[in-house]
Amino acid sequence: MALLEVDRVTKRFGGLVAVNEVSLSLERGTIASLIGPNGAGKTSLFNLLSGLYPPDEGKILLNGNSLLGLGPDRIAAAGIGRTFQNIRLFGQMSALENVLVGMHPRLRQTSVAVLLRAGSFRREELQAAARAREILALVGLKNKDGVAARELSYGDQRRLEIARALGSGPQLLLLDEPTAGMNFSEAQFLMELLRRLVGERVQSLLIIEHNMRVVMGISDRISVLDFGQKIAEGSPAEVRSDARVIEAYLGRGKWAEHA
Amino acid sequence: MKRFAYVFGLAGYIALASLWVYSFPQSVFAFLVFEASLVGIYFCPVADKLKLFFLVVVTVILLPVLGSVNGYYLEVAIQVGIYIALALGLNIVVGFAGLLNLGFVAFYALGAYLWAIFGSAQANAFIAGGHFPLSAGWFFPFLFLAIAAGAVTGFVLGLPVLRLRGDYLAIVTLGFAEVMRALLNNLDKPINFTNGPRGITPIQRPPLFFQGLLQALGITVEPAAVYPLYFYFLVLVLVAAAVLVSRRLEDSAIGRAWKAIREDETAAATVGIPVVKMKLFAFAVGAAFASVTGMIFAAKQVFINPESFTFMESIGVLAMVILGGAGSIPGVVLGAMVLTILNLQLLKGLSLWLNGLRQSGTLLYLPLLGDFDPSQIPVQFEPAKYERLVFGAILIVMMIFRPQGILPARTSGRNADGTAGS
Numbered sequence: 001m002a003l004l005e006v007d008r009v010t011k012r013f014g015g016l017v018a019v020n021e022v023s024l025s026l027e028r029g030t031i032a033s034l035i036g037p038n039g040a041g042k043t044s045l046f047n048l049l050s051g052l053y054p055p056d057e058g059k060i061l062l063n064g065n066s067l068l069g070l071g072p073d074r075i076a077a078a079g080i081g082r083t084f085q086n087i088r089l090f091g092q093m094s095a096l097e098n099v100l101v102g103m104h105p106r107l108r109q110t111s112v113a114v115l116l117r118a119g120s121f122r123r124e125e126l127q128a129a130a131r132a133r134e135i136l137a138l139v140g141l142k143n144k145d146g147v148a149a150r151e152l153s154y155g156d157q158r159r160l161e162i163a164r165a166l167g168s169g170p171q172l173l174l175l176d177e178p179t180a181g182m183n184f185s186e187a188q189f190l191m192e193l194l195r196r197l198v199g200e201r202v203q204s205l206l207i208i209e210h211n212m213r214v215v216m217g218i219s220d221r222i223s224v225l226d227f228g229q230k231i232a233e234g235s236p237a238e239v240r241s242d243a244r245v246i247e248a249y250l251g252r253g254k255w256a257e258h259a
Numbered sequence: 260m261k262r263f264a265y266v267f268g269l270a271g272y273i274a275l276a277s278l279w280v281y282s283f284p285q286s287v288f289a290f291l292v293f294e295a296s297l298v299g300i301y302f303c304p305v306a307d308k309l310k311l312f313f314l315v316v317v318t319v320i321l322l323p324v325l326g327s328v329n330g331y332y333l334e335v336a337i338q339v340g341i342y343i344a345l346a347l348g349l350n351i352v353v354g355f356a357g358l359l360n361l362g363f364v365a366f367y368a369l370g371a372y373l374w375a376i377f378g379s380a381q382a383n384a385f386i387a388g389g390h391f392p393l394s395a396g397w398f399f400p401f402l403f404l405a406i407a408a409g410a411v412t413g414f415v416l417g418l419p420v421l422r423l424r425g426d427y428l429a430i431v432t433l434g435f436a437e438v439m440r441a442l443l444n445n446l447d448k449p450i451n452f453t454n455g456p457r458g459i460t461p462i463q464r465p466p467l468f469f470q471g472l473l474q475a476l477g478i479t480v481e482p483a484a485v486y487p488l489y490f491y492f493l494v495l496v497l498v499a500a501a502v503l504v505s506r507r508l509e510d511s512a513i514g515r516a517w518k519a520i521r522e523d524e525t526a527a528a529t530v531g532i533p534v535v536k537m538k539l540f541a542f543a544v545g546a547a548f549a550s551v552t553g554m555i556f557a558a559k560q561v562f563i564n565p566e567s568f569t570f571m572e573s574i575g576v577l578a579m580v581i582l583g584g585a586g587s588i589p590g591v592v593l594g595a596m597v598l599t600i601l602n603l604q605l606l607k608g609l610s611l612w613l614n615g616l617r618q619s620g621t622l623l624y625l626p627l628l629g630d631f632d633p634s635q636i637p638v639q640f641e642p643a644k645y646e647r648l649v650f651g652a653i654l655i656v657m658m659i660f661r662p663q664g665i666l667p668a669r670t671s672g673r674n675a676d677g678t679a680g681s
Contacts, residue, residue, distance in 0.1 A: 050529050051528075051529075052525065052528075052529065071528065071533075072525075072528040072529045073528050073529075073531050073532055073533045073534065074533075076528075076529055076530055076531035077531045081529075081530070082529055084526065088523050088525065088526035089522075089523075089526070090518065090519045090522035090523060090526070090527075091522060092518070092522060092668070093515070093518055093519070093522065097515055097518075100512070100515055101515050101516065101518075101519040101527070101530055101532070102530045102531070104512055104515070104516055104519075104530065104531050104532050105531035107512045109512050109513075111508075111513060111540070114507055114508060114511040114512075114513055115504060115508070117507060121511070125511070164530060165530065167530065168530060168531050
């Protein structure tokens with residue numbers, strides 16, 4: 001059974017069909033990418049997968065269990081973590097606290113234990129803090145745990161968002177343009193990190209990315225969206241030579257003649 | 260060596276201020292200087308245990324003693340305590356969870372009327388048998404009932420409301436408080452629940468459970484002298500409990516979830532925080548704080564009517580939270596202290612001083628203006644009546660120059676082991 005099974009999912013906004021009968025299947029242990037021109041529906045598909053929008057039609061299964069009707073918090077607890085294209089950290093909270101918030105679904109403390117500062121609560125907090133520091137070190141934010149998120153550099157913020165998503169121990173991690181705004185070495189570090197994550201921390205990654213060097217470098221499979229529809233799918237080499245993909249990115253030859 | 264200097268400096272300041280208040284019991288200024296020692300304790304760079312020691316000395320020993328010199332000081336301290344507890348409750352809703360609640364006073368009224376109705380003869384109007392007023396012994400069980408009633412009401416109101424965001428929530432809470440006040444004003448017919456605008460009196464005061472002990476020790480006490488002290492210590496315990504509960508909630512997964520919701524609700528949901536549930540919880544906890552505080556307020560006042568629970572009260576408490584620093588526990592405590600003292604002492608003191616000046620008949624020499632007869636100051640000019648003007652001005656100035664409050668919330672929280680964030 002595939003980790004994630006998306007079956008003919010459709011989302012409409014008024015007259016606009018943002019996602020049109022898209023099907024996807026994601027195997028464990030793989031890195032998949034979602035590419036396509038701006039407005040192709042990539043982020044909309046992420047929002048459907050993470051429960052921010054309910055789909056109008058179609059099914060989404062994680063480990064064979066339907067995610068339909070679950071809110072974003074339940075989907076996160078079920079095992080899908082995500083980051084955002086326009087970084088959405090908790091700016092006034094420290095890096096450590098951001099990761100701790102990400103661990104929320106795993107924490108078992110009750111309000112009574114919190115008010116009494118019960119031993120179980122203190123142990124859990126200590127363990128959680130230790131785990132959060134370990135995750136921060138993993139993404140390359142060692143010694144930044146006390147810094148407020150909004151005071152981190154842009155690249156650090158992108159990595160902190162990944163750390164926060166890792167907090168809940170997701171099986172599937174959705175990354176929306178993880179290397180946007182990063183310089184070459186930062187992007188290089190991130191690719192290394194993403195490769196390490198698969199199998200070690202998460203089962204699979206699904207990435208939206210415009211940086212083709214990154215996409216071609218780390219993807220096992222690539223799906224191409226255009227105008228809400230999946231127009232191609234396959235290995236990097238297959239997608240690179242697909243006529244419809246080239247058309248979607250560069251336009252038709254006929255139009256090119258006119259230009 | 261330097262630490263000793265701080266400790267002695269602080270101790271000296273407190274001793275001198277106390278002596279000053281003791282020698283000049285009518286001097287508002289002396290008492291303000293004494294009150295400032297609490298701020299001094301907070302900022303003094305000494306160990307936390309030592310701070311706690313000084314705090315206990317000032318609040319548990321010195322203030323009651325000074326209160327015996329001038330009873331009004333104890334009244335001020337009680338009022339300050341009540342507003343601190345209210346502001347800490349609102350801080351959970353507004354400061355931690357970021358939900359703008361403009362009708363917080365409704366929950367305060369709820370607790371107050373809960374005890375007012377059953378702790379007076381009022382309940383006889385709708386429950387036959389003449390069981391009321393309940394004996395003073397019911398006061399403490401009712402404190403827990405007030406906490407529960409506040410939490411449940413907060414929860415029930417929150418259910419339909421907390422799916423709204425920002426401005427919409429503010430309007431609904433505002434409306435709720437007005438509905439509450441209208442109910443209190445009008446539920447005197449057909450069945451008399453609240454006695455309408457006439458209010459309820461006399462309300463049972465808490466039991467003097469320690470009287471037997473005092474008598475055994477050979478101390479006879481006048482109830483009139485003992486109640487202010489009693490309420491002072493009751494409020495002190497309330498404030499201590501409110502601070503403790505606020506701090507513990509803040510430094511837990513609950514507090515982090517609230518702050519995450521405040522910062523970015525959508526992001527909070529996608530990392531697995533049940534947003535509506537956590538908001539409901541914040542609303543319920545805040546309401547419980549207000550309700551239990553209201554009950555103590557009712558018992559202290561002996562008389563309450565709907566006029567004590569106007570929109571201005573909600574705004575006043577909100578102003579304390581904003582002024583001190585939303586989300587910051589020391590900030591909110593300071594905000595409540597500053598605004599309550601400003602209102603009860605500073606403006607009133609200024610009014611008294613102006614009145615004295617008017618009646619003294621002396622001429623003042625002012626630079627540029629020449630001689631000035633203070634009796635010409637119109638009687639309408641009375642600072643005590645300008646509470647709202649001063650509140651408004653303070654808020655405007657704060658929003659422009661320091662929107663995060665006097666003592667802003669810290670960004671990097673304490674770590675789980677209680678040490679400061681690195």
